[in-house]
Amino acid sequence: MFGHSGSSRSRVALAGALGVGLVFSLAACGDNKNDSSGSGDTASAGIDCSVFTQFGDIKGKTISVYTGIVTPEDAPQKKSYEPFEKCTGATVKYEGDKSFETQILVRAKAGNPPDVAYVPQPGLLQQLVATGKAVEAPKEVADNTDKWFGKDWKAYGTVDGKFYAAPLGANVKSLVWYSPKQFKDKGYTVPTTLDELKTLSDKIAADGSKPWCAGIGSGDATGWPVTDWIEDFYLRLYGADAYDKWVKHETPFNNADDTAVWNAVGDYLKNDKYVNGGLGDVKSVASTTFQDAGLQILEGNCSLHRQASFYAANFPKGTEISETGDIYAFYLPGKDATTKPVLGGGEFVLAFADRPEVKAFQYFLSTDTWANLKAKASSGWVSANKGLKVENLTNPIDQLSAKILQDPNAQFRFDGSDQMPAAVGSNAFWKQATAWITGQDTTTTVNNIEAAWPK
Template sequence: MTTLLRRRLLAVPAVLGLALAAACSNSSSGGGGGASAAATLTGDCAKYQPYAGHSGTKVTMFASILSPESDSLEKSWAEFSSCTGIKISYEGSNDFESQLPVRVSGGNAPDFAIIPQPGLLAQMVKTGKVVKPPAGTVANEDKWSPVWKTYGSVNGTFYAAPMSANMKSLVWYSPKAFKAAGYEVPKTWADMMTLSTKIATSGSMKPWCGGIGSGTATGWPATDWVEEVVLGSYGGDVYDQWVSHQIKFSDPKITGAMKTVADWMQNPAFVNGGIGDVKSIATTTFQDAGAPILAGKCAMLQQASFYRAQWAKGTKISADGDVFAFHLPAVNPQVNNPVEGGGEFLAAFSSRPEVQAVQNYLSSSDWASSRVKVSSGWVSANQGVDKSLYTDPIDKISAEALTDPAATFRFDGSDLMPAAVGAGQEWKSFTAWFAEGQSIQKVAADIDAAWPQ
């Protein structure tokens, strides 16, 4: 999971709003709410005419996206908000997955939730509180591949438009450190393990660092490691059967994959460079996990494309820079180009006109393009985005992998599982696996027992 899980964002500077307001003029009053006549927008604001007529209104949005990534999220809709007069009040939380159900059941649902787990979306739909998207959002469906619309649907009914897509099958490293030590980027899993042993033997640093801490979502990076190994060992069919629990966690294939992860990320000789022992992985936040690479304390970190936002300001991210990333190799060379991805989906809990206007805009290629322009480390699920807009090298790698028709692509497994499992017992049990050294057999049995009957 998941997917972000970062610090509360900062407000967009007021001067930006003033500048945009000066560039956009209205030939009639926008009024104070959805019932008013739509103002005619001109200048730089003219492109937002389809969303006009709701000036003076406010919508609330709740998500797991935190600063610094959330800063660019707010910037992506700043012009829209200034021109239409619709204020988008955003709140990010590390406890999003646990707090959203509480708020919804307590009658305090936000207007929008950016949900990174299809399993959590299904749980919210069961409450009867999720509102089906308006016609304008549905009309944008041709901008997404069918599989992405499936992830935003529950029992065949479309509820939530996809927003971001992220590439999870990456390994971050320091090209400068690799060059200095004479290391080459591994092309196979066997090569990667051989390199890990070589680095460990050298004594200059540990080959791997990691962290699975993430507030109430602690444990999700460990689920990614197992998912990568299952997909890269057995391919898409076995992965699909596992995600749907046709193959249980206690199945030898899955416990075997967990053993592969244990030999990799629970190997005392391999981890946790610059931080501590194996157990320190459970107490280190995923945001802080990569810092030892820059300090020369560890060589590699398995994390998604969105981790780009966590590197310190001024870090050069390039093939010859301070950090870069390579595609995590398949465990089994017979599996063709395995790619695990994640994403986020916009679900609404209100059908007020201003809410629908925002929902329509955030499902458009125009918004997706705006988001790409103001952010590195973000890739859109919207196929209407011109790929030339991706100037960051990590974004280019991610966009190519996520759209490669020959790849064995699958969505994050724990995000697809029922929320009680994927965002519940699995996170809890995988945390205990690292923090307490619980056995693979117990971890698997506890997760299987939590599966809804």
């Protein structure tokens, strides 16, 4: 169901499909309604049509967009393009495909790429650039990216020193779900450091409860939630530079730091005092689906569940997700209260044509204007765009995610397994992580993953 790549987009789609009632019932409330009356609507939508004159007259032109963002997530995406179409007279032809990550490479290599593709992985972006068919982003887009996004994000859209792709959407994985009502009743406080997280876990255990619930079951992709834990802790214990070297395999998978990270995660996921609230012993982590695990918080069987922002879609319809509600999330803290490593994912806007209308559309998507239009048109979506106004996001978790991404101390890093070769990132890493949960020792686990790296 995840496909061979294990991309963040696939995970979002899967989680979203399971929680459509919760997430998309909100989307209709925030849509900007546009009719055929033209300028009045675009003005009310906050669009300054004059910015597109720099690209000349593009009326009647068509821009083809190809993406893995499919129904129902595609509806607010298309809605957000309407002001651009009304301003310019151009048409955006949207094509969503669940097989996008395979087919975009096929199309590019065959010389039949779309004008624009939304690429969900830096590794795939590099492969597409290597086909020779992609074009560098225009200066107007590069300038917008410098203005509205951090250097970390621009670097992921850069290949061999050349800037190709501005960021589009984003998701935050460095979250811990909890019940604000339970915390208030029990007198628990949200931790701001890793040490405080450990102290809180010990306190909950001492109170006679299992603090954590976890599940890594996901069909053929079973194990991927462990990789997110490992990546989050690698960032926190050793920093972004060491993480980058590890992801690129400039340091081996069985180095001492890597082993220490697995042991640190094991202090949580392989600790009988900590897991698995309402579900069983440590081994039940492997047999529980990632969708089901966090629901134990609502039952009062556990207090904490580490999972990404898109997990909001898995709670039953009617669950109040807010700072004072049934469920909310807090940032998985760093070693101290000032460092803010953020693990996540997102998409990038890559063009295969440099016609004026394509440049104009790329420009539009890289603005704060588009980010705010998209925010109003959907729920379950966020961007790292610094110009995104948090109040335009209709969902409390989206608002939390935006605040984390916009924090000036945030150091964003893309999901590591999504950047590794498929033999590792979506194969050995997942399988060995599952074996580790069910009893395999850490040394054997990291040695087996290291051995899987392509020579």
